[in-house]
Each structure stands twice: as C-alpha cells, then as structure tokens.
Amino acid sequence: MKIFRTLRIFMPLIVAPILAMGSLCWAPSSLAAELKEIQASQIEVLANNEVPELLKTLEELVAIESGSTDLEGLAKIQAAIGKKLDGLGIPYQLIQGSGNTKTGAMILVKIKGNGTAKIALIAHMDTVYQKGDSKKQPFKVADGKAYGLGIQDDRAGIAVILHTLKMIKTAGINSFGELTVLINADEEIGSPGSKETIMALGEANDLVISCETSGTKADYVRLATSSIARADLKVQGKAAHSGANPEFGRNALYEMAHQVLQTRDLNNIAPGVKFNWTLAQAGTVRNMIPFGATATADIRANKMSDFDLVEEKLKEKIQHHLIPETTVTLDFVRSRPPLVPTEKSLAVAKLTQSIAKEIQWPLGILETPTGGGTDAAYAQIRNRGAVIESFGLQGFGGHTDNAEYILIESIKPRLFITSMLIDQYSRQHNSAK
Numbered sequence: 001m002k003i004f005r006t007l008r009i010f011m012p013l014i015v016a017p018i019l020a021m022g023s024l025c026w027a028p029s030s031l032a033a034e035l036k037e038i039q040a041s042q043i044e045v046l047a048n049n050e051v052p053e054l055l056k057t058l059e060e061l062v063a064i065e066s067g068s069t070d071l072e073g074l075a076k077i078q079a080a081i082g083k084k085l086d087g088l089g090i091p092y093q094l095i096q097g098s099g100n101t102k103t104g105a106m107i108l109v110k111i112k113g114n115g116t117a118k119i120a121l122i123a124h125m126d127t128v129y130q131k132g133d134s135k136k137q138p139f140k141v142a143d144g145k146a147y148g149l150g151i152q153d154d155r156a157g158i159a160v161i162l163h164t165l166k167m168i169k170t171a172g173i174n175s176f177g178e179l180t181v182l183i184n185a186d187e188e189i190g191s192p193g194s195k196e197t198i199m200a201l202g203e204a205n206d207l208v209i210s211c212e213t214s215g216t217k218a219d220y221v222r223l224a225t226s227s228i229a230r231a232d233l234k235v236q237g238k239a240a241h242s243g244a245n246p247e248f249g250r251n252a253l254y255e256m257a258h259q260v261l262q263t264r265d266l267n268n269i270a271p272g273v274k275f276n277w278t279l280a281q282a283g284t285v286r287n288m289i290p291f292g293a294t295a296t297a298d299i300r301a302n303k304m305s306d307f308d309l310v311e312e313k314l315k316e317k318i319q320h321h322l323i324p325e326t327t328v329t330l331d332f333v334r335s336r337p338p339l340v341p342t343e344k345s346l347a348v349a350k351l352t353q354s355i356a357k358e359i360q361w362p363l364g365i366l367e368t369p370t371g372g373g374t375d376a377a378y379a380q381i382r383n384r385g386a387v388i389e390s391f392g393l394q395g396f397g398g399h400t401d402n403a404e405y406i407l408i409e410s411i412k413p414r415l416f417i418t419s420m421l422i423d424q425y426s427r428q429h430n431s432a433k
C-alpha cells in the first residue's frame, strides 16, 4: 500500500533543509518552530533506495577484522566508518575511553537540529573474532540473507546508523535538538573503556537507541537485556613427573574437570539464569602432572540479585574436591547490569510499533531478556528518559565461527522505522515542552 501521510505538529512553515556540509548544524537554530514537513512516503522511498547502498557498506565493514583487542584492526574500521561520515559531510571525533584496559577509540558524532529532544544512537565496531577468522566467513548474499563475519553483531547496527544519518539529512529532518552517535570498540569485552562515556551519554539524552540485532523469527524492539557476570575458578595442585612418579603430584586438571562437572546444574537456578563454562586451561607440558588449572564461566541473569544466588551456590559446591590437597579459589565478577523496561521506554516502543504499522511491518515488543547483554544497560544506569534496543537488523549466528547473517528484507523497514522514530519522537518532545 502506498503511504502518503503528512506529519505535522508545528505550523508547517516549510523551510528548505539547510545541509551545512562539514558543520555540526543542519538547520538554523533561531527557527525553532520552523520544521520541515516529513512525509512517510518520502522516507519510504529513501529507505528503499538505501538497501543496495547499505549492503555495500556491510560488504566493506565485514572485510575488516576488528576483534576487541585488535587495535590495528579497530583503527582500520574506524577509518572506514570515518570515510563514510566524510562522504556524508558529517564531522566526527575519535575519543579515547577511560579505565585501565587499553581499548580502541570510539567514534562520536554530534548533530544539532531545531528542536529540543536529545537522541543518541549507539552501536559497536568490535567483534568476538580472532585475526584470520574472516576467511571462514566472507561476505556473500544468498537466499535473502547477507553473510559475513560480524555482520549481525554489530556491522548491521553501524550500517543502519550510517544510512539513517544519510536519509534524515537528505529528507531534511531537523526536528530533534541534538543527535549523537557513539560507536564504541570494546562492547564484546564488557565495554571497560567506553562504559563511562555510555553512562554519561545516557544521562545527557532523552532517548537512547541501541543498534544491536533483532531476531530472525520475528522483528522486535527490545526493552530488556540480561545482566552478565563471570566466574574465574583457579585450581592449585602439585607438579610431578608424569612417568616416573605421578603419585607425588596433585592433578589440577582432574580437579578442575570435577569442579566444572559438579557446577553444571547452576544453569537455570533461577528463571533466566544461564551458566556456562566457556574457557579452560591447564598444565604447561605433556610430561608433567599439571599443578595449575583455570576455567571461566559466562553467567547471564535477568536481575543482578540472581548473581548472589549463583555465587553462593558456587562457593558451596567448590568445597567438594575430587583430588585431596588441591586448593580451589573463586573470583566472581559482576560486569554488565540488565536493561529493564520502563514506562518511558515502553511508550517509545509503542510509538515505534505504530511507525512500523505504516508500512505493514510486524514489530513486537520484548519485555523480558533472552540471554544477551548489551551497552543499552549502561546507557540506562543514569538515564531518566527512554532506552530501547534492537535497532540493528534481523539476523542470526553472532559469536559463532559459521554462518553469521542478516535478513535483507529487514533493511528497508528498519531504515524507515529508525528515521521516522527520530522525527516523530522529536516532534512529540517539542510539543510537550
């Protein structure tokens, strides 16, 4: 169905969009009430035109490897994103994070509009992958899907942001007060360098739109994400010659295997808790009874208080040893908080849903977490407005070394929805003041 709806809240004194190339301001600030009329049909056409362009952007971004600790790779993807912004005439800054971990720089964009709403878009440019992994997952398009390393998590989020910026610039959308974009480089390692910046960004903005992926079975806006913790377990045993006198040793690997197996049932200890051992290491050489072993569990929960329960049970269980005279120590680290639904975020989700309806795109609202944890949660810590998640593309396969993909049919609706949301939320915000 052809949509032709004129959205007007202000006296529609149509001003030509002033696209101040190279400047941070897209419109004259003195004309606060003079906002361009935005027609849904125009945005729909623009979104449609951007589909092949966005795929090209994905192809470029997927070709760059940028694991969270690969500073060289991160510099390459920063340059690629920077080039795209240059092409749009949008200035950006590279900013360094805080914290003790050396992390890649973040890309920060600030654009002034004519209204009052402060809106931020966030995504991340790092991946969970190692150097060389891209050979296993080159970019390809097949059966309505675009494949490639990191394409779902979170190249798609970056691409949605870049092409949304292009669309709102072309359409002359200037109803917002300030639009901020932050693309960080350490999300996959818990955002040690960027979380302070993200918290401050959350505090300064009325609406934060996080551009991580949405599901493949159904498209949705997400209002809740899991909190994340880790358990580092260390076993201290005793070394001995594995051939001459193994009985003198205390095998740390056996003890660790026992610990890992006896804590398996912590998974699902409370609704939403996911407990999985994901890393382990033991021994130094083949012919020595290993004197040390380490293992790390990744833990997800719907609420921070569930971690208390997991930690307590874990402490209790590790008292039971298989190998006598070994010591087992636990370090339990709570990292990412959960994103929780709020009245304000639900209101924005409903607005998003009504925008999706204009193009007959079914869009659900997810109010319970499903295991993923994202930076949206950091943005919410000091935020008094709304924080909404899943504005990347529909996709699957993130954090695997095979078949990560996005659904091509989700590109157009997602670009339409994000651009329209920025405009409509801003107009509501302007009229509420």
Ligand SMILES: [Zn+2]
Pocket: 124, 153, 154, 187, 212
């Ligand atoms: Zn991600």
